[in-house]
Amino acid sequence: MSTPFPTVSAVAPRTAPAAPAAKKAAPVRPTRAPLLSQPRVQRILYPLLVGVVLIALWQGLVTGLELPPYLVPSPWLMLQTLVTDWAALGASLWVTIKITLLAFVAATVAGVLISFLFVQSKRIETALFPYAVLLQVTPIVAVAPLIIIWVKDPTASMVICAALVALFPIISNTTLGLRSVEPDLQSYFQLNRATRLQTLVRLRIPSALPYFFGGLRISSGLALIGAVVAEFVAGTGGSGAGLAYQILQAGFQLNIPRMFAALLLISLTGVAMFVLMAWLSRVALGSWHASES
Structure with missing residues (x-):
């Protein structure tokens, strides 16, 4: 007597072995770049290395x-002096520094107002930009004697001379920026009757x-x-004498180390003003403009 084939319901299903629980992947922490490879550090480190060399x-x-x-004095003698x-x-x-800052502020205010005009x-x-x-x-050396004669106060006359030197980059850059507007945005403002x-x-x-901030970087050095x-x-002397008078006096006395020390102070002042303008530009534009990203 033949045995019947078992029905499908009679066959016990084979259950697959349970898969092991997957382990939670640990969060991937971003690897921090080495200190020397960071752009901010390189901007400071590389110029310092070149300067030391x-x-x-x-x-x-x-x-x-x-x-x-x-x-030619040595750097050590210049620092001692x-x-x-x-x-x-x-x-x-x-x-x-006082004359430079006053001239820079005057040139900035005048340049912005002229650009708005x-x-x-x-x-x-078209009528006023050629002037x-x-x-x-026009060389400021040729105009400065007249300004000094016309303006009786020596400090005010020097501020006017320095402001005239620093004025044009503010006017040129700000005017260019005010006209560099996207046509679509300008049409949108016109459509809304702004x-x-x-x-x-x-x-x-x-x-x-x-x-504007690009013009400030240029004008800060020109004001100095x-x-x-x-x-x-x-050629003012006495208590109101600036570094230029110290350079002239040191040249007459053949005190070359003192002349180089005065030149070093002028150079460091110019670098400090440029760095300050670059920092202001980064603060004002860093969060939204691509030039400071």
């Missing part, structure tokens, strides 16, 4: 060739900020140059 070469050449101090003559050099540095009418810009170029190309003041404040000024040139022309 140049100063070492300078010191080595002066020492090896036994150059006299009245010809800076420390010993700091009473006179520090006071002159403050005078030069230019952007209101193309005819006004702004004329101020830029007034000139609303268009200026909400559209043109934000678009002009990168150009204008202040030093004005001091050379004015």
Whole structure:
């Protein structure tokens, strides 16, 4: 007697072995770049390394060739002179910084106001912009004696001379930025019947900020140059003397280390002003503009 085939229901299903519970993957922590490979550190480290190499070469050449101090002083002697003559050099540095800052502020305010005037009418810009170029190309050395004669106060005359040197980059860059507006956004403002003041404040000024801060970087250095040139022309001495007078006096006395120390202070002041303008630009534009990202 043959045995019947078992039915499907009679066959016990084979259960597959339970898969082991998957372990939770640990969160991947972003690997932090080494300190020396970070861009901010490189911006500071690389120029410092180049400066150290140049100063070492300078010191080595002066020492090896036994150059006299009245010809080329060594960096060490220049630093010693800076420390010993700091009473006179520090006071002159403050005078030069004061003239530079006043001229820079005056040039910024005047340049922005002139740019606002230019952007209101193309005819006004066409009629007046050549005179702004004329101020830029005229040597301040030729104009400074007249300004010093016309303006009785020596400090005010030097501020005017330095402001004239620093004025054109503010006018040129700000005017360019105020006109560099996207046509679609300008059409949108016109479609909504925005007034000139609303268009200026909400559209043109934000678009002009990168150009404006670029002009500030240039004008900060030009204001310092204008202040030093004005001091050379004015030739004021005494308590109101700037670093230019210290350079002239050191040249007459063949005190070359003191001359180099004054030049070092001027250079450091220019670098500090440029770094300050770059920091202000990063603070104002870093969160929304691609130029500071």
